[in-house]
Amino acid sequence: MDLLSVRNLRKHFGGVKAVDGCSLTIEAGTIMGLIGPNGAGKTTMFNLISGFERGSGEIVFKGIRINKLPSFKVAQCGIVRTFQIPRALTKMTVLENLMLAPKAQAGERIWNVWLRRRKVKEQERQIKEKSRDILRFFEISHLEDEYAGALSGGQKKLLEMARAMMIDPLLMMLDEPFAGVNPTLSRKISRYIDELREAGMTFLVIEHDIPAITRISDRIIVMNEGKILTEGAPEEVKRNRDVLNVYLGGDG
Numbered sequence: 653m654d655l656l657s658v659r660n661l662r663k664h665f666g667g668v669k670a671v672d673g674c675s676l677t678i679e680a681g682t683i684m685g686l687i688g689p690n691g692a693g694k695t696t697m698f699n700l701i702s703g704f705e706r707g708s709g710e711i712v713f714k715g716i717r718i719n720k721l722p723s724f725k726v727a728q729c730g731i732v733r734t735f736q737i738p739r740a741l742t743k744m745t746v747l748e749n750l751m752l753a754p755k756a757q758a759g760e761r762i763w764n765v766w767l768r769r770r771k772v773k774e775q776e777r778q779i780k781e782k783s784r785d786i787l788r789f790f791e792i793s794h795l796e797d798e799y800a801g802a803l804s805g806g807q808k809k810l811l812e813m814a815r816a817m818m819i820d821p822l823l824m825m826l827d828e829p830f831a832g833v834n835p836t837l838s839r840k841i842s843r844y845i846d847e848l849r850e851a852g853m854t855f856l857v858i859e860h861d862i863p864a865i866t867r868i869s870d871r872i873i874v875m876n877e878g879k880i881l882t883e884g885a886p887e888e889v890k891r892n893r894d895v896l897n898v899y900l901g902g903d904g
């Protein structure tokens with residue numbers, strides 16, 4: 653079953669055709685890689701799908717048209733994304749970063765504090781428990797009380813993924829999860845992604861690290877200059893002449 657289906661997506665910035673008529677589908681429970689040279693339009697594609705940016709074309713998720721929805725509504729539908737440059741709240745701890753992730757907690761409304769103090773307490777306890785379960789999954793429980801700003805680049809990537817898990821996403825879109833991450837952590841991140849996929853989650857992953865992306869992806873989409881150049885199984889894509897040309901910048 654197609655979880656996500658994108659048709660003729662387009663976004664221009666002045667004369668720059670960042671995304672120029674792209675169509676793709678992602679099957680539920682699979683990992684789709686998205687590669688392409690700098691400026692190909694990969695992040696813009698994420699921005700469009702997640703509602704951070706508006707373009708033309710159609711985006712259908714679980715049979716629902718989502719391309720007119722604001723980003724928080726898209727998230728409520730079950731799509732979550734991480735950023736190329738991690739956006740953790742640096743002056744808060746790792747645990748607080750997770751606990752603040754879900755929207756509309758009862759405790760955010762003042763009357764609830766008076767009318768439903770008990771309920772608020774119970775909800776906070778549940779959120780803390782869930783946060784800790786997620787930190788355990790990503791093996792960063794020991795960093796719970798560290799300020800997010802003090803984490804290494806790789807740990808910040810994990811924190812982003814952990815925060816994203818708080819909304820129980822169906823589709824997680826990762827923007828360069830392996831960039832600037834050491835090989836040991838990189839292998840761990842691959843494993844986490846794989847385990848979550850085993851549990852039924854679907855992924856769309858942007859990455860420049862070709863060995864890492866071919867290792868985890870079921871299929872790979874290659875973008876260049878706003879267009880989809882090709883799509884296929886990792887081995888197929890790696891052998892594709894047009895892909896080699898784009899990466900080597902010559903005639904192969």
Ligand SMILES: Nc1ncnc2c1ncn2[C@@H]1O[C@H](COP(=O)(O)OP(=O)(O)OP(=O)(O)O)[C@@H](O)[C@H]1O
Nearest residue numbers: 665668669670688689690691692693694695696697
């Ligand atoms: N907000 C914006 N305003 C103007 N131009 C933009 C904007 N966002 C992206 N662009 C341009 O759109 C094109 C695609 O950018 P995008 O960030 O989507 O590429 P990318 O494939 O993610 O590249 P990278 O691998 O370097 O992250 C680039 O030419 C970029 O300069």
Ligand SMILES: [Mg+2]
Nearest residue numbers: 694695696736
């Ligand atoms: Mg990018």
